[in-house]
Amino acid sequence: MERIHKQRDRLLGIAARLIGLTSAGASFVLLALGDGRPAMLLVAAPGYLLLALALARMGSSKSLTWPVAVVVLGLATAVVVRLGALGVLAAVTGAPSGSPSHADDAVRLLVAGAIASTGVVLTSSLGRMIVLVGAFAVTMTTIVVLYAADAAAGSGAALGLAAVTALAGWFAMVVCGAVLSTGLLRAARRVSSIGRAHRSERQASETEAQRRQGARLLHDTVLATLTLLAHSGVGVSREALRRQAGDDARLLRQLRLSASPLSVHGGGTGEEHEGAGGTMVKSDSLAAVRTRFEGLGLDVSWHGAGTVTLRPDRLDAFLLSLTECLENVRRHSGVDEAHVTITDDEATVRALVTDNGVGFDPAAVPAHKLGFRESIVGRLEEAGGIARVFSAQGSGTTVVLEMPR
Amino acid sequence: MTVTDQADVPTGAHDVLPHRKDVRERASADEPHRRHGLRMPNLHAERLRSSRTSLGTGFLGFAATVSAVLLLCFDVTRFAVEWPAYPLPGFAAAAWLLLAALLVVLALAARTAGDVLDSLVSIGIVAGLGVVVALDAAAVWGAGDPGRDLTAAPAAGFVLLAMVGVRSSRSITAAAGLLGLVLTALVVVSAVQTPLPADGPADAAAMIGRAVLPAVVAAWIVHVFRRIVSTELERVLVASTISAPRFSVGMLASEELARLDLAAEQLLDAVSTGRSRLPLNPAAAQAAAELATELRLHLIEGRRQTWLYHAISESELLGRAVTLSDPDSLTGLLDPKQRDGLLQAVWLMLGDSPERSRRSATRVTVEITVGPAAAQEGRGRTMHMPIVVQTSGVARGRVDPATWDAVRKVGRHTDSQRAGSLCVEIDCVVDRPADR
Numbered sequence: 081m082e083r084i085h086k087q088r089d090r091l092l093g094i095a096a097r098l099i100g101l102t103s104a105g106a107s108f109v110l111l112a113l114g115d116g117r118p119a120m121l122l123v124a125a126p127g128y129l130l131l132a133l134a135l136a137r138m139g140s141s142k143s144l145t146w147p148v149a150v151v152v153l154g155l156a157t158a159v160v161v162r163l164g165a166l167g168v169l170a171a172v173t174g175a176p177s178g179s180p181s182h183a184d185d186a187v188r189l190l191v192a193g194a195i196a197s198t199g200v201v202l203t204s205s206l207g208r209m210i211v212l213v214g215a216f217a218v219t220m221t222t223i224v225v226l227y228a229a230d231a232a233a234g235s236g237a238a239l240g241l242a243a244v245t246a247l248a249g250w251f252a253m254v255v256c257g258a259v260l261s262t263g264l265l266r267a268a269r270r271v272s273s274i275g276r277a278h279r280s281e282r283q284a285s286e287t288e289a290q291r292r293q294g295a296r297l298l299h300d301t302v303l304a305t306l307t308l309l310a311h312s313g314v315g316v317s318r319e320a321l322r323r324q325a326g327d328d329a330r331l332l333r334q335l336r337l338s339a340s341p342l343s344v345h346g347g348g349t350g351e352e353h354e355g356a357g358g359t360m361v362k363s364d365s366l367a368a369v370r371t372r373f374e375g376l377g378l379d380v381s382w383h384g385a386g387t388v389t390l391r392p393d394r395l396d397a398f399l400l401s402l403t404e405c406l407e408n409v410r411r412h413s414g415v416d417e418a419h420v421t422i423t424d425d426e427a428t429v430r431a432l433v434t435d436n437g438v439g440f441d442p443a444a445v446p447a448h449k450l451g452f453r454e455s456i457v458g459r460l461e462e463a464g465g466i467a468r469v470f471s472a473q474g475s476g477t478t479v480v481l482e483m484p485r
Numbered sequence: 486m487t488v489t490d491q492a493d494v495p496t497g498a499h500d501v502l503p504h505r506k507d508v509r510e511r512a513s514a515d516e517p518h519r520r521h522g523l524r525m526p527n528l529h530a531e532r533l534r535s536s537r538t539s540l541g542t543g544f545l546g547f548a549a550t551v552s553a554v555l556l557l558c559f560d561v562t563r564f565a566v567e568w569p570a571y572p573l574p575g576f577a578a579a580a581w582l583l584l585a586a587l588l589v590v591l592a593l594a595a596r597t598a599g600d601v602l603d604s605l606v607s608i609g610i611v612a613g614l615g616v617v618v619a620l621d622a623a624a625v626w627g628a629g630d631p632g633r634d635l636t637a638a639p640a641a642g643f644v645l646l647a648m649v650g651v652r653s654s655r656s657i658t659a660a661a662g663l664l665g666l667v668l669t670a671l672v673v674v675s676a677v678q679t680p681l682p683a684d685g686p687a688d689a690a691a692m693i694g695r696a697v698l699p700a701v702v703a704a705w706i707v708h709v710f711r712r713i714v715s716t717e718l719e720r721v722l723v724a725s726t727i728s729a730p731r732f733s734v735g736m737l738a739s740e741e742l743a744r745l746d747l748a749a750e751q752l753l754d755a756v757s758t759g760r761s762r763l764p765l766n767p768a769a770a771q772a773a774a775e776l777a778t779e780l781r782l783h784l785i786e787g788r789r790q791t792w793l794y795h796a797i798s799e800s801e802l803l804g805r806a807v808t809l810s811d812p813d814s815l816t817g818l819l820d821p822k823q824r825d826g827l828l829q830a831v832w833l834m835l836g837d838s839p840e841r842s843r844r845s846a847t848r849v850t851v852e853i854t855v856g857p858a859a860a861q862e863g864r865g866r867t868m869h870m871p872i873v874v875q876t877s878g879v880a881r882g883r884v885d886p887a888t889w890d891a892v893r894k895v896g897r898h899t900d901s902q903r904a905g906s907l908c909v910e911i912d913c914v915v916d917r918p919a920d921r
Contacts, residue, residue, distance in 0.1 A: 084717070086887075087713050087717065090713070091706075091709055091710060091713055094706070094709050095706045095709070098702050098705055098706060099702060102698055102702055106691075106694050106698065109690055109694070110687055110690065110691055113686050113687035113690050114684065114687035181684070182684065182687045185687075185691060252552065255548075256548075259544070259545065259548040260545070260706070260710065262544070263542075263544045263545045263548075263710065264710065264713065264714070266544060267710075267714045267717075268714075268717060271714065271717045271718050271721050272721060274718065274721065274722075275718075275721030275722065275724065275725060278721070278722050278725045279725035279728065281736070282725045282726070282729065282736060283728075285734075285736050285739040285740070286729065286730070286733055286734060286739065288739055288743065289733075289734035289738065289739030289742055290734070292739075292742050292743065292746060299780065299784055302749055302753070302780070303777050303780060303781060305753060306749060306752070306753075306773045306774075306776055306777035306780070307773075307774070307777050309752070309753075309756065309765055309769075309770060309773035310770050310771070310773040310774035310777060311770065312763075312764040312765045312766075312767070312770040318763045318764075321756070321763060322756060322757050322759070322763065323757070325753040325754075325756035325757040326753070326754075326756075326757030326758075327757075328749075328750075328753045329750050329751075329753035329754040329757055332746055332747075332749060332750035332753065333750055333754075335746065336743075336746065336747065336750065
């Protein structure tokens with residue numbers, strides 16, 4: 081709220097400056113055009129100049145110096161202009177010629193515009209309002225004094241016009257300040273409610289994104305299927321590919337429609353139950369991974385334990401890495417046979433993925449290559465596991481995946 | 486915008502991104518009957534954009550209209566008093582009637598249009614004002630003192646004043662300028678035909694000034710108002726990142742991910758139902774490949790990006806001026822209070838004062854360098870990390886004092902002047918991340 085008050089003061093300052101400078105400028109132009117005496121202009125010019133300087137500084141700080149300076153300088157200038165029109169300064173400026181009405185216009189612009197513009201910035205606190213009332217009183221008194229001679233001579237019209245204009249001008253400026261500050265505060269309230277809405281929107285979108293990113297196993301199979309399709313599905317049984325695409329589409333739809341995070345363990349062969357200590361323990365027969373590669377032209381021989389039991393996040397990471405390893409074998413090894421050995425003991429579950437393919441040099445995999453580092457090593461390590469690769473060009477590959485219980 | 490904390494993203498990313506739209510289109514073109522079911526996550530952004538132009542100006546516009554009507558009443562009284570002096574009062578009366586009608590049209594159109602007046606309507610109103618000026622000029626032509634005699638023509642400026650809330654300040658200023666030119670031309674032509682009286686030039690200047698200045702000044706003030714509000718809005722939107730988790734995906738990426746998932750779903754569905762025949766034709770295969778690449782990118786994205794990255798990339802103002810270098814994503818460790826302080830300090834350094842022109846605002850830049858974190862010694866719960874905020878074009882003496890309060894929220898700081906511009910080094914104490 082403090083910040084918006086600062087912005088409000090800024091806005092009011094700019095508005096006051098604009099109105100004041102415009103009025104002062106217009107007043108000077110009117111005087112120049114209406115009163116032909118160069119000496120008169122020279123006498124009035126310093127007053128206008130100082131007034132413009134004070135106006136330009138007004139509102140740039142909280143200090144009351146500048147509004148007060150504007151009132152004082154503005155009134156002094158108005159007095160000079162009025163006296164010049166009356167011929168009091170004739171010794172310096174020469175006798176006034178032409179109608180004095182433009183000098184009156186210039187005076188009115190000063191008292192109802194340039195000086196009154198202080199009204200825009202003087203409403204924001206009680207102290208300022210006291211200054212405002214004082215400034216207004218001084219201005220009105222000066223007007224009365226300036227035009228008293230006219231009124232005494234029987235023509236009160238000039239006094240009346242000047243007084244009414246000044247009243248209207250000051251009133252308009254105070255209203256202008258009030259309107260601007262109310263408008264800004266109203267806008268600020270709406271802005272902050274938009275901000276609240278945006279924050280919850282962001283949280284929702286963050287949750288949504290995390291849900292989607294969290295559905296990694298799903299995305300992995302989707303990515304693998306898309307990659308197959310990218311090769312036009314060549315070398316894979318059409319029926320298998322179609323079935324797999326159907327499965328993936330169904331899972332994606334489920335992800336889109338369901339509100340809860342998904343965990344994918346194909347074919348419904350996994351079983352879930354509440355384990356000791358309230359931790360979710362999942363047992364999966366690896367069937368999902370098995371069925372996945374059956375139709376894809378990779379012959380996987382499975383050895384060892386038929387199930388793995390791990391905490392859900394670890395299980396996900398473990399199965400994902402395993403799937404990714406087999407996918408790598410299928411794509412890059414050049415052979416269509418792989419062996420997977422699953423062993424588990426009290427502390428760890430271990431998978432050994434072996435093939436007799438072309439192999440590769442693990443040290444030569446570029447760091448930015450997404451597949452291996454990101455989807456196998458990174459994923460496993462994030463869940464607390466370790467991946468080790470033993471391979472060399474031409475002599476097959478063995479990957480060991482380890483996940484603590 | 487330059488954000489350099491993404492060195493790990495494969496360099497191929499940029500080759501792929503331009504095709505993103507094609508991928509979506511191709512994927513959904515396979516399945517036209519589904520398209521209406523697409524979720525459109527970008528509605529939110531559009532809603533925001535439209536509210537950005539309107540916030541609060543309705544109120545100001547109403548006030549401007551009221552003052553315009555008051556000024557018009559004053560002028561129409563003056564006209565009524567001077568009725569007998571007119572050579573052709575009928576024309577002037579017609580001009581006033583037209584002016585009143587235009588004001589009513591404006592008020593009705595502004596009410597129904599809501600926030601921004603239709604361009605056609607406003608052009609119509611300005612054209613109507615042209616007719617008003619012509620009628621009024623015809624009414625007083627030949628009298629030889631347009632500065633004193635024209636009444637409806639300068640009052641046209643008040644109708645422009647009434648429009649400030651519903652049109653851009655620039656167009657109001659342009660229209661007022663046009664009105665000023667036309668009035669000046671009228672005065673000049675009239676002076677050539679019949680010499681002006683002694684007071685003529687001053688009267689003419691007063692008349693033109695009264696017609697043009699209120700609208701121009703009001704348009705300027707509304708312009709400043711709009712800028713303050715839109716800056717506030719941007720600040721508030723950006724500030725929503727301070728409650729984000731250590732790593733986050735950002736609004737845009739999450740929408741994008743949803744879209745990619747949908748595209749993939751449609752592609753796969755098409756394959757499974759046999760609508761896309763296997764083997765796929767090269768175009769569809771290409772689409773699948775691009776989709777896979779993008780999806781992969783989006784899945785790893787977000788785990789390296791922090792709230793500050795999103796704050797900078799989502800904000801037009803910050804994006805233009807702020808460079809972030811945070812290779813270890815350490816800003817994610819800052820707590821909400823520290824984040825708030827850092828953002829506030831950056832805003833203040835950029836100088837969100839509305840009077841600063843757009844040109845000079847682009848000259849100010851801020852470079853934020855985070856880390857590396859101090860070597861971890863012991864097993865304390867917290868650790869130290871340095872943040873260096875190097876500015877250019879910001880003089881130390883001219884910084885808003887509130888900046889230092891904001892910086893203090895982030896941590897202990899030292900400031901210096903480097904190459905004529907402010908440089909702040911902050912030593913933040915943050916919770917040590919639990920993992921690794």
